[in-house]
Amino acid sequence: MKPRETAALLVLSLVWGAAFLFIRTAVVDISPLTVVAGRLLIATVVLVPAALITRSAMPARASWPALWFMAAFNNVVPFTLITAAEQHISSSLAATLIGTMPLFTLIFATMIGAERPNPEKVAGLVVGFVGAVILIGADLRDFTDANTLAQIAVLAAAVSYAASTVVARQYAHGEPLALAAGQMVLGVAMAAPLALAFDGVPGSLDISAKAALALLALGTLSSGLAYIIFFRLVQAVAATKVAIVTYLAPIVATILGWLVYSETIGISLFLGLALILVGVMIMNGSVRLLVARIGGTREAGSIDGG
Secondary structure: OOHHHHHHHHHHHHHHHHHHHHHHHHOOOOOHHHHHHHHHHHHHHHHHHHHHHOOOOOOOHHHHHHHHHHHHHHHHHHHHHHHHHOOOOOHHHHHHHHOOHHHHHHHHHHHOOOOOOOHHHHHHHHHHHHHHHHHHHHHHHOOOOHHHHHHHHHHHHHHHHHHHHHHHHHHOOOOHHHHHHHHHHHHHHHHHHHHHHHHOOOOOOOOOHHHHHHHHHHHHHHHHHHHHHHHHHHHHOOHHHHOOHHHHHHHHHHHHHHHHHOOOOOHHHHHHHHHHHHHHHHHOOHHHHHHHHHHHHHHHHHHHHO
8 A cells, every 4th residue: 555545544543443432432421323313414514515615526326326335334334333332342342343344344345256265364364253252252152141232233333344345445436525425414314313213302412521522523533534534545445455444443442442441451352352453464464464574684684694
């Protein structure tokens, strides 16, 4: 990837990693469906005027089915699952489980013929899924436990993100800002009726300033800014490379959860996160490149020394 794309991935990792902290803060005072609808509405208020001001062209008619799909499976479904889950599990655990998204991305990309599996990618899948099993394996014995269901919900959100990432790469074509704005508008059209049906019309909400600011940050940064960057990246690099954002997002979320909420980082979380990240690195060829560079450095050093 070019330096500009690498920088974009780092920014995306930061804002999406912080999103898990924002969600945990907001959901204390606001119900999950209202958090999702509010997040998407704020993002729409940010993105639509920006698209109009920059005179971004409307997405082509052929891209709208993909935008509907992404509004559902890149916004409404995963946002709702994660937000509801964070009522029962820590933000760091939620972010770590979302780290499995690149593994599912490879599966979907392979299914539609966009990418071909090889031994390296298969090995990465195995290592990454072992990490996920370490995280939630002990809890799978009790499917009635709220924590277990929350973890499964986050894994389902990872699957949803993976499918939408592949669809975005293959079928969503147009200017990034217009695509992001269109996705948010469609997301609000789905989420707002659900929030009204289950939570009712928001009245004088008794929420803290902290929760309100968290919701504002979710809309402006984690949805508004993030999706402009996301669409630019999916047009420039492969879907599995865009998914590299999950290298850093769980680490960011874990550090912020520890700093702000004193979330504990147990051995299972640490080991599971490490294996998931190593698995994704193997899958994307990062480990092979690192070994090759180390080997080249040593070889050059021995020649210079001789």
